[in-house]
Amino acid sequence: MNAQIELVSARSVLGPEPVPDLACADRIIISNSGGKDSIVAMDEGVRLADEAGVRDRIVVLHIDLGRTPRGHSVEWPGTVDLARRQAAHYGLPFEVRSMTKWPSLVHRIRARGQFPHLMTRFCTSEKRGVARRFMTEQVNALGISGRPARIVHVMGFRGEESRARSRRPAVEVDHRASNGRRTVTHWYPVLRWSTAEVWQRIRDQGLPYHWAYDAGMSRLSCSLCVLASVPDLECAAGLRPELAREYADLEEEMGVPFRRELSMAEVIRRAGGAA
Known part of the structure; x- marks a missing residue:
């Protein structure tokens, strides 16, 4: 985590x-x-x-x-x-x-x-x-x-x-x-x-949690959430490149970016992928 x-x-x-x-x-x-x-x-x-x-x-x-x-x-x-x-x-x-x-x-x-x-x-x-x-x-x-x-x-x-x-x-x-x-x-x-208190309860009680947190995500939500932080989006795009590519193709199809100030194509580039 x-x-x-x-x-x-x-x-x-x-x-x-x-x-x-x-x-x-x-x-x-x-x-x-x-x-x-x-x-x-x-x-x-x-x-x-x-x-x-x-x-x-x-x-x-x-x-x-x-x-x-x-x-x-x-x-x-x-x-x-x-x-x-x-x-x-x-x-x-x-x-x-x-x-x-x-x-x-x-x-x-x-x-x-x-x-x-x-x-x-x-x-x-x-x-x-x-x-x-x-x-x-x-x-x-x-x-x-x-x-x-x-x-x-x-x-x-x-x-x-x-x-x-x-x-x-x-x-x-x-x-x-x-x-x-x-x-x-x-x-x-x-x-x-x-x-910190949330993670402390998880540790104290041995509660099952998702592997994505250990992979670098701070929140779960949708894998690629429009309200996520930029670091979370970059992390998610690196972990799920095929899904990110589908979102990038969708924004091109619709003619609108994933976020007004940030396209999924740009997220993919920042994550080290091919936009």
Whole structure:
């Protein structure tokens, strides 16, 4: 794994974060990307669910972003299997869902004619839609009548990752996902954790994590994410040159760069490949 700079976390300054009333939750859905923050959020979520005696209400959801037209996985190879092993580490049921309209995120990008960017993160919107459909499945399976089902949705968001995330509360009601049949509460157990604290928990608990971190990646996400740092993009392009080449061909086909200020062809050149 990458060497990390030891930082004082926001939680050490601000104190304990609020926790939803897990004992009152009808279903606890843990979204697991397979990344370091997801597995630590799962570890923390399971710990507190055990304190409330409700581990049996947890289900783990992984959203698979599919395979490109050339057959490459959008996610890092082995991610789905890792997410399954991470759920099995706690004896939790594991479910995989994907987009219904598009075989992969790359197919969605091609249909839209542009890559996602900070102000138009339609990739996130697609994943949110998959998660909400899964919530509907869970509510239907619960069969609760006379009141909305209470869903707690656990995610590994951390405030260090972006200014927008740093302003989030650790627990918040998702009014858009809530309706007459369900109330959805988002919970971010590691929101105020530093990167160093996340890796410390992984080491202390012996939690399974993805090989891409040891290969130089600081984040998992999609292999080639428009929001990734330049060093991560260069690392990913070196590790997955065929996928990078497909993205470069796609940007040429659509006439738009991967990022406004940085083309995938340039990323490939920086990574030492042939653009």
